[in-house]
Amino acid sequence: MSPRPRLDHVRRPELLASAAAVIRRRGLEHARVADIADEAGTSAPAVLYWFASKAELLKEALTSAEEGFYENLADELAEIDSARGRLVRIVDSAAGEGDYDAALWMELWARALRDPDLAATRAELDGRWRHTIADVVRYGQERGEFGPADPDEVAVLLASLLDGLAVQIALRDMEVTPDRVRELALRLAERELGCELLEGARC
Amino acid sequence: MNAAATDRGARERILAAAVERIARDGIDGVRIARIAMDAGVSTSLVHYHFETRDALLEQALEYSYELAGDVRLGPEGDAHNLDSVGRLAAMIDQFLPYPGILERDWILWVELWLRAVRHPDMRPTAARLYARMREWFAEAIADGIERGELRADLDPARVADRIIALSDGYGVRVLFGDMDIEHARSEMWAALRDELGLPEQAPPKLDPDGAPE
Numbered sequence: 001m002s003p004r005p006r007l008d009h010v011r012r013p014e015l016l017a018s019a020a021a022v023i024r025r026r027g028l029e030h031a032r033v034a035d036i037a038d039e040a041g042t043s044a045p046a047v048l049y050w051f052a053s054k055a056e057l058l059k060e061a062l063t064s065a066e067e068g069f070y071e072n073l074a075d076e077l078a079e080i081d082s083a084r085g086r087l088v089r090i091v092d093s094a095a096g097e098g099d100y101d102a103a104l105w106m107e108l109w110a111r112a113l114r115d116p117d118l119a120a121t122r123a124e125l126d127g128r129w130r131h132t133i134a135d136v137v138r139y140g141q142e143r144g145e146f147g148p149a150d151p152d153e154v155a156v157l158l159a160s161l162l163d164g165l166a167v168q169i170a171l172r173d174m175e176v177t178p179d180r181v182r183e184l185a186l187r188l189a190e191r192e193l194g195c196e197l198l199e200g201a202r203c
Numbered sequence: 204m205n206a207a208a209t210d211r212g213a214r215e216r217i218l219a220a221a222v223e224r225i226a227r228d229g230i231d232g233v234r235i236a237r238i239a240m241d242a243g244v245s246t247s248l249v250h251y252h253f254e255t256r257d258a259l260l261e262q263a264l265e266y267s268y269e270l271a272g273d274v275r276l277g278p279e280g281d282a283h284n285l286d287s288v289g290r291l292a293a294m295i296d297q298f299l300p301y302p303g304i305l306e307r308d309w310i311l312w313v314e315l316w317l318r319a320v321r322h323p324d325m326r327p328t329a330a331r332l333y334a335r336m337r338e339w340f341a342e343a344i345a346d347g348i349e350r351g352e353l354r355a356d357l358d359p360a361r362v363a364d365r366i367i368a369l370s371d372g373y374g375v376r377v378l379f380g381d382m383d384i385e386h387a388r389s390e391m392w393a394a395l396r397d398e399l400g401l402p403e404q405a406p407p408k409l410d411p412d413g414a415p416e
Contacts (some may be wrong), residue, residue, distance in 0.1 A: 110317040160372025
């Protein structure tokens with residue numbers, strides 16, 4: 001009988017979190033299974049028991065970190081009653097006030113240029129991002145907070161603006177502060193949705 | 204040909220090869236030996252001109268940006284007598300990943316994002332490139348205001364920030380095939396139109412000679 005890896009208490013979610021931490025620190029290119037095992041306090045064979053390959057582990061680590069972001073955001077949005085408040089929360093989540101993870105997201109974007117699997121993952125996650133915004137726009141229109149506009153078009157527009165600004169925040173561009181991002185994004189949303197968002201005024 | 208000119212030629216060939224290779228293989232996947240082979244020089248000459256991988260990436264990016272800049276600005280710069288609206292439209296077009304030099308420059312740009320997020324010492328390069336773009340747009344907008352062709356109450360720096368962010372956000376989606384480039388172009392125009400007092404439709408895209416396509 002061949003020796004079986006000790007699985008201890010370490011399971012997939014812990015391993016994915018450990019993998020994300022290693023990718024964040026060393027970059028995907030230099031993330032080794034041994035580092036991930038160390039981070040999780042287990043052995044390399046135990047890591048490979050749960051994941052068929054390093055590539056699969058890394059892909060799932062990237063995906064689960066992003067999914068974690070969207071799940072947290074969805075929970076936070078559910079606790080806000082007004083559509084206006086929800087939209088402001090979305091903008092803040094992209095403006096660096098949240099556990100938004102630029103390093104992992106950049107890894108995904110750059111890899112997705114050359115890896116069809118990761119390209120599909122990126123497209124799926126981008127769809128979630130846009131749907132999150134479009135749902136809030138629809139919600140605001142149903143409540144009469146927002147004016148008429150195509151929710152999906154507004155979602156692409158805001159997602160594009162926020163992604164572009166998030167790049168500059170991630171690069172620590174001193175010109176683009178979270179306050180600047182908030183102002184630019186909310187001004188654009190105000191115009192598209194015919195609604196005051198910035199000054200705390202009512203719609 | 205003297206030695207200095209040969210040297211310059213080799214350096215430029217290395218950069219041109221690096222741009223092609225990085226766009227194809229990514230900065231992590233690219234091999235220096237392969238760049239040397241493409242450029243027809245020895246690996247040691249690549250290391251002589253560029254001490255580190257980051258130095259090569261940084262200068263390849265600068266080089267790509269300058270090449271794209273020739274497309275961006277046109278060989279004669281502003282010689283096409285565009286009004287501010289036409290000029291702004293032409294500038295926006297040059298920040299979208301149209302097939303060819305611009306698309307390749309875009310791919311390197313995404314590599315720069317990743318590299319700069321991971322390596323803080325690459326961030327000054329990124330900041331410098333962004334500052335240059337921001338200035339370029341802000342100057343064009345300030346000039347348009349001065350000429351009375353754009354709304355007088357605009358803040359050129361803020362408009363420049365918005366244009367750059369939108370072109371990054373839409374451009375990356377075009378690059379991934381989420382949307383058609385013409386759709387991205389018209390959506391960007393629509394988003395800027397009211398604030399800047401621009402006409403309903405963007406002027407037609409110019410070809411590299413400055414004539415409508």
